[in-house]
Amino acid sequence: xxxxxxxxxxxxxxxxxxxxxxxxxxxxxxxxxxxxxxxxxxxxxxxxxxxxxxxxxxxxxxxxxxxxxxxxxxxxxxxxxxxxxxxxxxxxxxxxxxxxxxxxxxxxxxxxxxxxxxxxxxxxxxxxxxxxxxxxxxxxxxxxxxxxxxxxxxxxxxxxxxxxxxxxxxxxxxxxxxxxxxxxxxxxxxxxxxxxxxxxxxxxxxxxxxxxxxxxxxxxxxxxxxxxxxxxxxxxxxxxxxxxxxxxxxxxxxxxxxxxxxxxxxxxxxxxxxxxxxxxxxxxxxxxxxxxxxxxxxxxxxxxxxxxxxxxxxxxxxxxxxxxxxxxxxxxxxxxxxxxxxxxxxxxxxxxxxxxxxxxxxxxxxxxxxxxxxxxxxxxxxxxxxxxxxxxxxxxxxxxxxxxxxxxxxxxxxxxxxxxxxxxxxxxxxxxxxxxxxxxxxxxxxxxxxxxxxxxxxxxxxxxxxxxxxxxxxxxxx
Amino acid sequence: xxxxxxxxxxxxxxxxxxxxxxxxxxxxxxxxxxxxxxxxxxxxxxxxxxxxxxxxxxxxxxxxxxxxxxxxxxxxxxxxxxxxxxxxxxxxxxxxxxxxxxxxxxxxxxxxxxxxxxxxxxxxxxxxxxxxxxxxxxxxxxxxxxxxxxxxxxxxxxxxxxxxxxxxxxxxxxxxxxxxxxxxxxxxxxxxxxxxxxxxxxxxxxxxxxxxxxxxxxxxxxxxxxxxxxxxxxxxxxxxxxxxxxxxxxxxxxxxxxxxxxxxxxxxxxxxxxxxxx
Ligand SMILES: Cc1cc2nc3c(=O)[nH]c(=O)nc-3n(C[C@H](O)[C@H](O)[C@H](O)COP(=O)(O)OP(=O)(O)OC[C@H]3O[C@@H](n4cnc5c(N)ncnc54)[C@H](O)[C@@H]3O)c2cc1C
Ligand SMILES: Cc1cc2nc3c(=O)[nH]c(=O)nc-3n(C[C@H](O)[C@H](O)[C@H](O)COP(=O)(O)OP(=O)(O)OC[C@H]3O[C@@H](n4cnc5c(N)ncnc54)[C@H](O)[C@@H]3O)c2cc1C
Ligand code: SF4
Ligand code: SF4
Ligand code: FES
Ligand SMILES: [Mg+2]
Numbered sequence: 001x002x003x004x005x006x007x008x009x010x011x012x013x014x015x016x017x018x019x020x021x022x023x024x025x026x027x028x029x030x031x032x033x034x035x036x037x038x039x040x041x042x043x044x045x046x047x048x049x050x051x052x053x054x055x056x057x058x059x060x061x062x063x064x065x066x067x068x069x070x071x072x073x074x075x076x077x078x079x080x081x082x083x084x085x086x087x088x089x090x091x092x093x094x095x096x097x098x099x100x101x102x103x104x105x106x107x108x109x110x111x112x113x114x115x116x117x118x119x120x121x122x123x124x125x126x127x128x129x130x131x132x133x134x135x136x137x138x139x140x141x142x143x144x145x146x147x148x149x150x151x152x153x154x155x156x157x158x159x160x161x162x163x164x165x166x167x168x169x170x171x172x173x174x175x176x177x178x179x180x181x182x183x184x185x186x187x188x189x190x191x192x193x194x195x196x197x198x199x200x201x202x203x204x205x206x207x208x209x210x211x212x213x214x215x216x217x218x219x220x221x222x223x224x225x226x227x228x229x230x231x232x233x234x235x236x237x238x239x240x241x242x243x244x245x246x247x248x249x250x251x252x253x254x255x256x257x258x259x260x261x262x263x264x265x266x267x268x269x270x271x272x273x274x275x276x277x278x279x280x281x282x283x284x285x286x287x288x289x290x291x292x293x294x295x296x297x298x299x300x301x302x303x304x305x306x307x308x309x310x311x312x313x314x315x316x317x318x319x320x321x322x323x324x325x326x327x328x329x330x331x332x333x334x335x336x337x338x339x340x341x342x343x344x345x346x347x348x349x350x351x352x353x354x355x356x357x358x359x360x361x362x363x364x365x366x367x368x369x370x371x372x373x374x375x376x377x378x379x380x381x382x383x384x385x386x387x388x389x390x391x392x393x394x395x396x397x398x399x400x401x402x403x404x405x406x407x408x409x410x411x412x413x414x415x416x417x418x419x420x421x422x423x424x425x426x427x428x429x430x431x432x433x434x435x436x437x438x439x440x441x442x443x444x445x446x447x448x449x450x451x452x453x454x455x456x457x458x459x460x461x462x463x464x465x466x467x468x469x470x471x472x473x474x475x476x477x478x
Numbered sequence: 479x480x481x482x483x484x485x486x487x488x489x490x491x492x493x494x495x496x497x498x499x500x501x502x503x504x505x506x507x508x509x510x511x512x513x514x515x516x517x518x519x520x521x522x523x524x525x526x527x528x529x530x531x532x533x534x535x536x537x538x539x540x541x542x543x544x545x546x547x548x549x550x551x552x553x554x555x556x557x558x559x560x561x562x563x564x565x566x567x568x569x570x571x572x573x574x575x576x577x578x579x580x581x582x583x584x585x586x587x588x589x590x591x592x593x594x595x596x597x598x599x600x601x602x603x604x605x606x607x608x609x610x611x612x613x614x615x616x617x618x619x620x621x622x623x624x625x626x627x628x629x630x631x632x633x634x635x636x637x638x639x640x641x642x643x644x645x646x647x648x649x650x651x652x653x654x655x656x657x658x659x660x661x662x663x664x665x666x667x668x669x670x671x672x673x674x675x676x677x678x679x680x681x682x683x684x685x686x687x688x689x690x691x692x693x694x695x696x697x698x699x700x701x702x703x704x705x706x707x708x709x710x711x712x713x714x715x716x717x718x719x720x721x722x723x724x725x726x727x728x729x730x731x732x733x734x735x736x737x738x739x740x741x742x743x744x745x746x747x748x749x750x751x752x753x754x755x756x
Pocket of ligand 5: 695696697698699700701702703704705706707716717718719
């Protein structure tokens with residue numbers, strides 16, 4: 001068909017993502033966005049103006065050749081399109097679903113200046129689903145064996161990406177994982193209705209097909225030390241650490257230890273790692289009352305709220321700032337509102353009130369107003385002196401996480417900052433301990449999947465230089 | 479080479495309680511006294527914490543004693559030699575603080591606790607301390623590991639509630655007698671929470687350093703969920719990560735006992751489902 005003119009391309013409306021209806025989807029854990037049909041995807045891809053200096057590529061932390069892969073979709077060369085993405089992104093099926101596109105690639109898309117940006121994330125999802133469903137994914141040729149042995153600690157997005165990038169370069173890679181399965185927060189944090197298990201397992205299986213070995217139920221820093229891994233017994237030449245954040249922040253208010261008060265990590269791990277949603281077939285128990293209160297307004301809070309809804313509760317979310325300041329992805333906040341979650345903004349929980357057998361029954365909140373911006377630039381919430389009490393027989397604290405201290409506390413030479421976050425060189429991921437590189441939430445505190453992947457890619461490249469004694473990374477630990 | 483998490487040896491101790499040697503090399507390799515593991519008995523099972531009563535780093539095995547309390551421990555006790563646990567992960571928690579004393583060290587075990595105090599007892603003995611072991615049990619046929627405790631400790635006091643062996647009464651009765659005749663300077667008590675609380679109450683006035691191993695409800699065991707949070711000295715601690723041992727005189731035992739009941743309704747249902755299947 002004739003090449004469309006920019007004007008014609010601009011005239012095409014952005015196609016809305018088809019979704020399960022709210023009243024249906026609150027009764028199941030199937031994926032909410034249903035994905036594009038092929039013609040819809042090709043038409044949406046045709047909206048891309050194939051800019052000569054594409055802003056969107058700058059907006060992507062792993063700088064995917066976005067116009068490149070979109071043009072190949074428009075032309076119907078789907079195999080070529082996913083191959084193009086895979087030049088720089090190992091987990092497109094995941095990023096297409098969970099990336100905060102509206103603050104990254106789609107934020108700066110030219111087409112978005114007048115109207116809606118090209119649906120880059122949804123197309124990235126579409127093409128990777130197409131690849132998986134049509135089984136056209138090729139195992140990339142792995143470089144000749146270098147004889148070097150590399151350990152990767154943690155199998156979240158950082159660990160998976162590092163394992164891929166390092167294995168691809170011909171090294172022998174072993175991933176150590178504390179839990180009994182891989183995926184990190186992708187599995188025990190992000191819910192199934194946002195990220196199906198089949199998508200994650202495909203990437204984990206793919207790593208195995210590439211020759212990456214996985215050792216589960218093993219806690220580095222406990223089962224063995226980093227020095228053991230680098231020593232003669234294990235004989236690894238270098239280690240990449242991607243052990244994530246993981247230490248839940250608590251409110252610190254009275255009544256926080258009442259039964260029925262969870263951290264979001266505990267609640268989501270019971271449901272998504274241990275399958276407590278279909279107790280007693282799965283034996284891990286979950287206590288959940290009728291009225292669930294969620295504290296916080298980030299991705300985690302939305303996920304906890306929507307999960308509690310699907311498990312039959314009347315859910316109210318309390319956030320001390322206003323809706324504009326809510327850190328959750330816009331799409332997820334929108335989905336939560338559609339799914340009958342009640343929102344009480346400018347409400348700050350100050351006490352959980354228990355009944356006489358120590359179970360939470362009410363939550364007390366201060367009514368807030370917004371004052372001057374604090375050091376993070378967000379306006380500081382201030383108490384107005386008013387407060388209210390709601391019935392609440394389950395509370396889930398979704399306040400983010402600090403860094404899991406097992407590795408830092410067991411390896412004193414690894415430098416951490418005052419928040420316990422591991423210090424790593426932004427370009428090479430090198431930590432203060434020789435031969436140890438790091439990436440992901442471990443070096444940033446709670447962040448995003450795509451940032452974890454970007455850091456893992458840079459660290460893998462530097463680690464490669466280090467073990468091959470080439471480039472500048474080798475000189476890092478003079 | 480045994481299969482991963484295979485039960486290489488099993489002994490039925492008393493009805494509802496069994497001792498296992500399990501092949502779990504990653505757990506055995508670096509195990510220290512006072513640490514524990516978390517295991518599952520099936521793919522749809524829950525994760526339960528179990529203390530270590532011994533290990534062999536070369537053979538890669540850990541020794542555990544399981545008492546049938548509810549659904550998962552009952553399923554575990556029914557496993558046979560050659561069966562495999564679904565998974566075993568560890569070592570978890572911090573090791574028990576051991577030190578050379580001038581006076582006497584006392585280890586107190588109630589129920590499975592007798593196994594749990596064995597490694598710390600060996601460690602205190604290896605540092606040249608005089609170590610006295612107190613074993614609590616309802617009656618003489620429920621006294622655990624007496625022979626081994628006598629090999630490890632300089633002296634063993636058995637306390638049975640029905641008086642069928644040793645001192646009639648509770649471990650605290652045994653401890654009271656001991657504290658009168660010896661300079662007790664260090665105590666580790668592991669067992670039911672009321673027992674640990676009673677030991678703490680007895681040693682607090684005399685300011686005798688006392689550790690207890692808290693059995694809070696756990697999920698991951700690595701400090702990432704907060705299920706196991708306990709209050710110690712007015713501060714929230716995670717039993718799986720900061721513990722399981724804590725200063726008995728600082729522990730809020732009431733809160734621990736209340737939090738242990740968070741899932742009793744579900745636990746009853748899970749147990750009934752097991753009995754249905756049987
Ligand atoms: C509920 C929730 C929702 C989120 N939603 C989004 C979203 O929509 N979009 C987005 O971009 N980001 C989201 N995030 C953030 C994103 O999940 C993280 O930034 C990302 O997972 C970090 O990846 P990672 O590999 O560094 O760590 P993790 O994903 O945390 O993985 C770390 C892995 O290391 C293992 N491990 C830890 N310690 C050890 C040890 N000592 N030895 C061996 N293994 C160990 C852990 O078991 C885990 O498997 C969300 C986070 C949460 C909690
Ligand atoms: C650090 C630690 C060491 C332990 N060591 C041993 C041991 O060596 N031998 C042994 O037999 N038992 C030990 N326990 C106790 C054991 O974990 C519980 O008996 C077991 O989890 C009960 O599970 P269940 O399904 O059999 O019974 P359930 O009917 O599910 O529970 C019975 C009671 O056990 C407690 N419990 C339930 N689930 C858990 C859990 N996931 N974590 C902790 N407690 C729970 C609760 O108080 C519950 O009311 C230990 C516990 C901890 C925390
Ligand atoms: S990886 Fe994320 S930021 Fe990059 S193109 Fe895909 S959705 Fe956009
Ligand atoms: S900025 Fe938008 S229109 Fe331009 S290349 Fe990127 S996606 Fe296409
Ligand atoms: S069991 Fe999850 S933090 Fe201790
Ligand atoms: Mg149970």
